[in-house]
Amino acid sequence: MTIQFNTDKNITGSEEKSAPLIAFLTTDLSRFSKQITRLEVHLSDENGHKDGQNDVRCLIEARLEGRQPIAVTNDANTSSLAVRGASDKLKNALETIVGRARNY
Template sequence: MIIQINTDKNISGEKRTEDFFTSQIEEALKRFESHITRIEVHLKDENGKKDGFNDISCLIEARLEGRQPIAVTNQAETMDLALTGAIHKIKTAVESILGKLKKH
């Protein structure tokens, strides 16, 4: 499973932050890693450098083997909260898709 993290110009993409986020994603999706080929994360600050309510947006796109990519988005006040919420949503979506495939 390849994980790529992208940030906009208003969010610093420090190596240590990327490593932490990558480890969180790997841990959350570990049991699905044989089905997921790639994860792309897009973090952006919706209103630039100004503080604001839920202005950090995190989009996670998961590419499953032999299926169309699925994407979820989450907004929060911090990068950590935005990513955590998006990870929860993508995990739920992948569980749902793979659960339906097992039933058939």
């Protein structure tokens, strides 16, 4: 499973900041590592330089082997919380998709 991290101009993206989030996603989604070929994680600050509640958005697009990609989003106060929330939503979506595939 390849993980690509992208940030907008309002969020500083670096190896040091993305490494713990990549490690979290790798561990959190390990159950689905055979189905996921690639994850694209997009972090953006919806308010730009202004402060606000839940202004960091995480969009995760999962490319699944032999299926259409799926995408989930989550808004939170920090990048870490946004990634964790989006990961939870992605796990729920993947459980539904993989569960349906097993039933056929």
